Amino acid sequence: MVHQYKQGGYNIVIDVFSGAIHVVDEVAYDIIALFKTHSKEEVISILTEKYKESKGIEEKDVAECYGEVAALEKTGRLFAEDTFKPMANKLKEKTSNVVKALCLHVAHTCNLNCSYCFASQGRYSGERGLMSYETGKRALDFLIENSGTRRHLEVDFFGGEPLMNWDVVKRLVAYAREREKETGKEFRFTLTTNGMLIDDEVIEFSNREMSNVVLSLDGRKEVHDRFRVDFSGKGSWEKIVPKFQRFVEARGGKGYYMRGTFTHANPDFLEDIKQMLDLGFTELSMEPVVCAPNDPSALTDEDIVLVKKQYEELADLMLARRKEGRPFTFYHYMIDLTGGPCIYKRISGCGSGTEYMAVTPWGDLYPCHQFVGDESFKLGNVYDGVQNTARQNEFKQCNVYAHEECKNCWAKLYCSGGCAANAYHATGSVLGVYEPGCELFRKRMECAIYVEVAKAFES
Amino acid sequence: MEHIKTLETRNLCESAKNGGCGECQTSCQSACKTSCGIANQKCENENK
Numbered sequence: 001m002v003h004q005y006k007q008g009g010y011n012i013v014i015d016v017f018s019g020a021i022h023v024v025d026e027v028a029y030d031i032i033a034l035f036k037t038h039s040k041e042e043v044i045s046i047l048t049e050k051y052k053e054s055k056g057i058e059e060k061d062v063a064e065c066y067g068e069v070a071a072l073e074k075t076g077r078l079f080a081e082d083t084f085k086p087m088a089n090k091l092k093e094k095t096s097n098v099v100k101a102l103c104l105h106v107a108h109t110c111n112l113n114c115s116y117c118f119a120s121q122g123r124y125s126g127e128r129g130l131m132s133y134e135t136g137k138r139a140l141d142f143l144i145e146n147s148g149t150r151r152h153l154e155v156d157f158f159g160g161e162p163l164m165n166w167d168v169v170k171r172l173v174a175y176a177r178e179r180e181k182e183t184g185k186e187f188r189f190t191l192t193t194n195g196m197l198i199d200d201e202v203i204e205f206s207n208r209e210m211s212n213v214v215l216s217l218d219g220r221k222e223v224h225d226r227f228r229v230d231f232s233g234k235g236s237w238e239k240i241v242p243k244f245q246r247f248v249e250a251r252g253g254k255g256y257y258m259r260g261t262f263t264h265a266n267p268d269f270l271e272d273i274k275q276m277l278d279l280g281f282t283e284l285s286m287e288p289v290v291c292a293p294n295d296p297s298a299l300t301d302e303d304i305v306l307v308k309k310q311y312e313e314l315a316d317l318m319l320a321r322r323k324e325g326r327p328f329t330f331y332h333y334m335i336d337l338t339g340g341p342c343i344y345k346r347i348s349g350c351g352s353g354t355e356y357m358a359v360t361p362w363g364d365l366y367p368c369h370q371f372v373g374d375e376s377f378k379l380g381n382v383y384d385g386v387q388n389t390a391r392q393n394e395f396k397q398c399n400v401y402a403h404e405e406c407k408n409c410w411a412k413l414y415c416s417g418g419c420a421a422n423a424y425h426a427t428g429s430v431l432g433v434y435e436p437g438c439e440l441f442r443k444r445m446e447c448a449i450y451v452e453v454a455k456a457f458e459s
Numbered sequence: 460m461e462h463i464k465t466l467e468t469r470n471l472c473e474s475a476k477n478g479g480c481g482e483c484q485t486s487c488q489s490a491c492k493t494s495c496g497i498a499n500q501k502c503e504n505e506n507k
Contacts, residue, residue, distance in 0.1 A: 019471040028462040065462040077465060087475065094479055101485035152482050152503065334499035337468045341500050342478030346471070356485040369492065413471070414498035445498060456466050
């Protein structure tokens with residue numbers, strides 16, 4: 001399978017199953033488009049005719065180019081066949097019942113009252129509550145006990161707002177560090193926070209212990225304060241921005257993401273990216289809101305058109321700032337072409353419900369943070385382990401070949417089948433797909449690859 | 460005349476050899492939390 005597109009003056013060809021990326025001239029671009037549906041003679045004839053006047057390209061030039069395309073096919077770098085399907089469930093079989101990552105919901109409560117919050121202001125449609133140290137400790141033990149030979153273990157302190165249970169977070173980190181010594185495991189901690197309770201002590205501890213911090217900021221003040229308000233309705237932007245700036249500066253500008261959400265209120269989210277840059281932040285992530293189509297925050301078809309344009313402009317902004325010696329990172333445009341994931345990872349899905357689970361303040365296990373609050377998805381608890389094996393089996397079956405809609409998608413080995421929660425909420429099945437998300441994902445991948453192409457040609 | 464330039468990319472077929480160690484980061488854990496992608500992840504296999 002091949003995907004061709006043009007961006008920023010480059011003709012880009014992605015060979016899906018080999019992973020090869022080619023940058024080609026106009027003639028090669030046209031040959032590749034016709035290669036599988038026309039004979040060699042037909043292709044040469046059609047394109048000799050097409051180019052003879054406009055570019056003065058002769059038949060021998062087209063034939064020579066055809067030879068280059070054919071050579072790539074022969075070496076498996078173009079039109080490579082899909083030979084990966086038999087591996088679809090191998091990674092999950094190999095790692096069966098191994099858990100390596102937990103999202104610890106240390107606080108099902110929040111000091112902000114954001115109307116667009118998927119977690120219903122931190123409560124996840126349930127009672128407010130804080131995780132006790134004992135429950136958190138048991139969750140870490142559960143993770144270690146079920147991690148098999150995995151060395152790297154990931155724990156995200158999540159909520160609600162995790163800083164509302166900060167003392168427990170610190171004690172859990174200390175406990176995990178103790179257990180690292182005897183088990184040989186290595187914990188990587190992440191903290192996801194709205195910033196309201198950040199102080200010097202939080203900064204000092206986090207910068208020592210958290211490999212990554214995710215800081216929620218939607219960009220422009222008026223955009224941020226539209227949703228991210230306290231319980232009296234007051235916007236949080238002015239309070240949190242100076243805290244985030246101090247936090248990031250003390251962190252040396254690394255190991256963090258400013259993480260925003262864009263909605264129907266700001267489909268021109270590039271302005272929010274620019275605001276973040278103006279505030280001195282360079283590690284950025286802006287996510288499209290995920291909600292029901294009839295929600296007032298939902299992106300409309302018109303918004304989607306604008307958002308795609310914004311993604312293109314964002315790619316160009318990244319390249320321009322890079323040239324000026326002021327580079328920045330956009331989470332979704334990070335792509336490691338030479339050192340990225342192996343094919344097993346690329347076809348295995350996200351790992352929710354299998355190697356990754358969310359833990360509620362009371363120790364209940366869910367496939368991921370986005371299923372918390374939906375009792376039917378409760379898998380078990382950290383004391384007794386997974387008991388709802390029927391539900392877990394649905395997640396074990398999630399892989400890129402399990403989604404009918406992914407069959408003809410060129411981006412499937414970059415997304416691995418998409419988000420199970422989004423699929424479930426959109427279609428009622430974790431094996432469905434959330435098509436609006438797919439559309440934007442494909443656009444982001446085109447832009448990400450374009451940025452890599454442009455960088456390669458610069459150097 | 461060269462018509463095609465190929466960027467250096469990881470060979471996906473080759474990656475099957477010694478692949479699947481599972482040490483890499485969980486897809487959704489780092490920054491997004493609402494969407495899924497694996498393209499931006501690093502391979503952490505020490506035996507690749």
